[in-house]
Amino acid sequence: MMESAIPLHLETTRSRHKRVPSDYVPPYPSFVARYKPAVNRVVMAYFGLQYRGAAPAAVAGALARIAERFAAADGPSYWDRAQYVDQAGFSNVISVGYWSDVASFDAWLGPAREDWTGKDCEGVGTFIEALRPTVGRFETLFSSLGRPEGVAVIGDGMSGEVQEHAYWGGMRDRIPLSQTDEMAPGGRPELVRHGARLIVKAHDNLCLIRSGQDWSDTEASERKLYLEDVEPVLHEGMDFLRDEGVGIGCYANRYMRVLDADGAPTEKSYGQSWWKSLAALERWAESHPTHVRIFGAAMKYLSTLGPAARLRLYHEVTVAAAEEQFFEYLNCHPKTGMLAAVETVGA
Numbered sequence: 121m122m123e124s125a126i127p128l129h130l131e132t133t134r135s136r137h138k139r140v141p142s143d144y145v146p147p148y149p150s151f152v153a154r155y156k157p158a159v160n161r162v163v164m165a166y167f168g169l170q171y172r173g174a175a176p177a178a179v180a181g182a183l184a185r186i187a188e189r190f191a192a193a194d195g196p197s198y199w200d201r202a203q204y205v206d207q208a209g210f211s212n213v214i215s216v217g218y219w220s221d222v223a224s225f226d227a228w229l230g231p232a233r234e235d236w237t238g239k240d241c242e243g244v245g246t247f248i249e250a251l252r253p254t255v256g257r258f259e260t261l262f263s264s265l266g267r268p269e270g271v272a273v274i275g276d277g278m279s280g281e282v283q284e285h286a287y288w289g290g291m292r293d294r295i296p297l298s299q300t301d302e303m304a305p306g307g308r309p310e311l312v313r314h315g316a317r318l319i320v321k322a323h324d325n326l327c328l329i330r331s332g333q334d335w336s337d338t339e340a341s342e343r344k345l346y347l348e349d350v351e352p353v354l355h356e357g358m359d360f361l362r363d364e365g366v367g368i369g370c371y372a373n374r375y376m377r378v379l380d381a382d383g384a385p386t387e388k389s390y391g392q393s394w395w396k397s398l399a400a401l402e403r404w405a406e407s408h409p410t411h412v413r414i415f416g417a418a419m420k421y422l423s424t425l426g427p428a429a430r431l432r433l434y435h436e437v438t439v440a441a442a443e444e445q446f447f448e449y450l451n452c453h454p455k456t457g458m459l460a461a462v463e464t465v466g467a
């Protein structure tokens with residue numbers, strides 16, 4: 121039995137319609153994370169650090185400290201870590217924590233923030249980018265069951281096969297708020313200086329995507345297909361968003377490689393980007409030659425292989441209200457994350 125991606129308790133009388141008719145059947149299965157109805161908000165908090173060249177001594181200490189804080193009382197239910205080299209040549213290591221209990225996050229954040237972005241870290245820039253959306257403001261999608269990632273890990277389990285996917289507009293149709301709201305962006309990002317700390321106040325309906333790829337279970341021809349045919353195209357798309365994204369509403373893009381507990385790269389990656397609007401993200405996904413190509417290839421491939429596919433794809437997309445966002449940077453270069461969206465920085 122096909123389910124709606126929108127859970128029953130968030131269904132409401134529609135003023136806006138889905139892109140597909142009620143008897144639409146997608147060509148391959150996909151699943152979404154489910155949460156207990158008592159969960160009305162989650163937190164996704166990105167704690168980043170950056171440096172140029174060889175890692176300064178302070179890096180290991182900072183990474184160990186944030187991991188310790190994550191493990192302490194009121195820390196996240198789940199976190200992971202990934203890294204990438206940005207357009208300015210800086211290495212960035214980002215530890216992402218997920219909470220389903222916002223009160224815990226609020227109790228936890230104060231001292232963690234002081235530690236992370238409240239004091240100089242010897243040649244290392246630090247930042248926090250956090251959202252605390254209501255459950256009506258985000259969606260997830262998984263091409264297979266058995267290995268939740270990101271915000272899905274803090275869920276109560278996964279759905280059965282959902283209807284709203286495998287067509288342009290499926291992402292929007294999975295976000296409960298889309299039943300009644302266009303989710304149009306409001307206003308422009310602004311910079312607020314608190315001494316050396318730079319805070320970006322963005323705007324209503326800012327959008328975040330984390331889109332993950334896991335090729336660790338692939339073998340032989342599937343691995344070759346992914347690494348030789350799909351990944352290079354994905355890489356090109358990620359570079360485009362990183363270098364030229366601002367013109368099309370992508371404030372910042374990071375193509376991250378997930379790290380294991382020892383800090384070694386795994387066979388998992390994700391693209392993470394901040395967007396002016398869900399509409400801008402939709403436009404890129406359905407029109408940029410790189411994504412159109414990998415979308416088409418993946419649709420064909422998933423439809424052919426079905427549950428036998430070993431490549432795992434997932435994403436989570438959030439459209440956050442202005443008061444659900446927090447961006448803070450200390451000693452970071454001016455093109456870091458949402459700083460790139462505010463022109464006055466670095467002037």
Ligand code: HEM
Nearest residue numbers: 285286287288289290291331333354391405414415418419
């Ligand atoms: C190997 C990498 C990727 C592949 C194979 C891929 C393929 C796909 C496929 C098959 C879908 C349709 C999913 C469904 O509804 O069943 C999709 C949707 C989407 N992808 Fe990707 N994708 C990849 C990476 C990315 C990245 C890194 C981003 C952005 C950062 C992205 C943005 C999107 C968006 C926004 C949609 C939703 C479109 C909509 O529903 O309107 N994708 N992708």
